[in-house]
Amino acid sequence: MQKDQLHSNPALNYVLCDSDSSRQQYQQQMTLAAQGVERWLSDPALYSGLDVASLARAINLNIADEPQPAEQVIEQALRQYLDHSLKVHHPHCVAHLHCPTLIISQTAELLMNASNQSMDSWDQSPAATVIEMKLIAWLRELVGYSTGDAGVFTSGGTQSNLMGLLLARDAVVQRVWGIDVRTQGLPPDAQRLRVICSSQAHFSVQKNMALLGLGYQSVVAIACNAQGQMDTQVLQQTIAQLQQDGCVIAAIVATAGTTDIGAIDPLQPIADIAKQQAIWLHVDAAWGGALLLSNQYRHWLNGMAQADSITLDFHKHFFQPISCGAFLLKDPAHFGLMHYQADYLNSAFDEMQGVPNLVARSLQTTRRFDALKLWMSLQHLGTAQFGALVERGIELAQQVAAKIADDAQLQLMIEPQLSSVLFRLNNPTDVLSLTPANLDLLNQQVADHLLYSGQANVGVTRFQGQTCLKLTILNPVITLPDLEKLLVLVKQQAAVLIQKIKTLETVSQRESLS
Known part of the structure; x- marks a missing residue:
């Protein structure tokens, strides 16, 4: 007789365990979620384009006293969360040190989440503890430390x-x-x-x-x-x-x-x-x-x-x-x-x-088995291919920096060293001359408009007292033509905003004449 028949426990439909009902629910829900991710990946838009206020209005948590079918809950999450999430794999998502992920590491997440090991004590995570310690030892060897597992x-x-x-x-x-x-705490003169x-x-x-x-x-x-x-x-x-x-x-x-x-x-x-x-x-x-x-x-x-x-x-x-x-x-x-x-x-x-018991080495008590992701990725790709992907990002940054340096509408702020490219729009003196503050604002608003139109996510920062745009190239599927297209979008958006400024100036002049 099956456990489901021995115990009429509704939790068997909700908790991941060894019952027939639990395993069936797990397969069904994982399939629905994976299908939703597949649909999301197929949508070419980088982002839905909603600003903060619009997104707050669109999201309703719908938490009720009564249970809701898993299919309905998953559909709500897909519609309200995933459909409004940034696609970090998109070739124009280059704002931050925020990478697309390896498929094998997503597989590792599935194993981690299903087993739910806590890394604070060995009796909660026996195999995971040993794997993490061995991977730390490998990392120590990689950086040139002595043999050991201190980390x-x-x-x-x-x-x-x-x-x-x-x-x-x-x-x-x-x-x-x-x-x-x-x-004893800090000494009295710790300042x-x-x-x-x-x-x-x-x-x-x-x-x-x-x-x-x-x-x-x-x-x-x-x-x-x-x-x-x-x-x-x-x-x-x-x-x-x-x-x-x-x-x-x-x-x-x-x-x-x-x-x-x-x-x-x-x-x-x-x-x-x-x-x-x-x-x-x-x-x-x-x-x-x-x-x-x-x-x-x-x-x-x-x-x-x-x-x-x-x-x-x-x-x-x-x-x-x-x-x-x-x-x-x-x-x-x-x-x-x-x-x-x-x-x-x-x-x-x-x-x-x-x-x-690794809690003795950590600031955290309960801790995820994140080492599994890295271990499986290193195994699957091999260190040589891993290194080649990193090198490609550096070389791509150098290539796009050269394109920016040759473009009269853009200014390269500094030669790239890893795979970050800092640049900004030049002052459009052939059309109108912007003050330094307004030129800073133009660069900021170009990035904002590109994000809210769902076209691109370009970084904004300050360098040498000026507002700059930033391309952080961590995505190994990006190509140089992708980045050239992005630079065109930046310049096109700037032209639209400059035209608005010109129109406002003309209206202001007419009003002053009248």
Whole structure:
């Protein structure tokens, strides 16, 4: 007799388990969802085009007391969520470090979600724990660290950076003040602590130092050179000045792939300075870490292996579904700075028996098995093809930058380094001359109009005091003709807006004459 017949339990229709009813419901609902995704992928529009207010009016959650058929719920989600979602695989979706995903990683998500393993203790995730530890060991070897498994998967770059700064802070407090921050808290004069990064470093440095109780004032952002890289001469001068002022430097944060420019700080010289001064070096390689798989550009990361900690992020140029990142720690002993023992998770008995409960390495307790996605992707593509996809994005950025540089209507702001291209519309002096503020506004509104018309998602940022447009080329299916077409759309939209400005000016002149 089947379990469904033994127990007339309605939950068997809702909870994924080993009953016939559950398995049948799972197959039916997965099929409906997959069919909906297939329809969505077939729609050529990048976005439905609704602005914030219109989208808020269009979405009605319809939460009721009575159950609704799964078919109806799925259809509502497809109509209200998926149909109004941005297509990150679209060749004109180039605003952010936001990638399309590998099919094999979507398959991994299915396995992860069905098994629902929690990575905090081994008895909740036995195989997953071992796989993650082995993949961390492989990543350590890839970056040039010694043999071991000191590291952990994270939600992404911000969390990995937080872990690096937390351990750097507590290590220097222990060394300088002789205080264990875990048990005693920060010293009374902790406001002397400083972290140094470049002016182009990720905003999570400031955000995380605020979370660590030291405020934005603890972050010293130093000038960059013309390529947007940390100026090592200024770095040395800054260290000397801070030490003279009685400050204690907890860490230097070097960036391998800045968000806007894709700049990679000179890692080897920075590592030499950090070693000489006995300062913790954290390398934020959330984007540039993908170069580890590139034969052609791997040398750009020379020196990274000397860092005390490293951020890697796989939902950028590794083409993984959000979220998927990792934190690597050179010296495993430093994990002791955040160690806490809970009898119900990582008991002393378990530790004596060598049971690996990964909660001891993580800021999170419950945590997804995101390592599965990366492992399956590396297996399926192989590292050589992975590296070739990364290289293609860099080369495509160089090609489109050359097109922009040759276009009188556009201005290339800086030569690309990874696969980010900063440019802006030039002042249309042949038609009318815009003030700097209005030219900034024109660039902003061009991007806005392209998004709300469902044609393109182009990034907007500030560089050298000017509003710029940004192409972030992470999508391996994009071609140069796709990007050339996008530049045409940018110029066409600018022409429409300029014509409106001219019309308004003419009307204003007529009114003043009358």
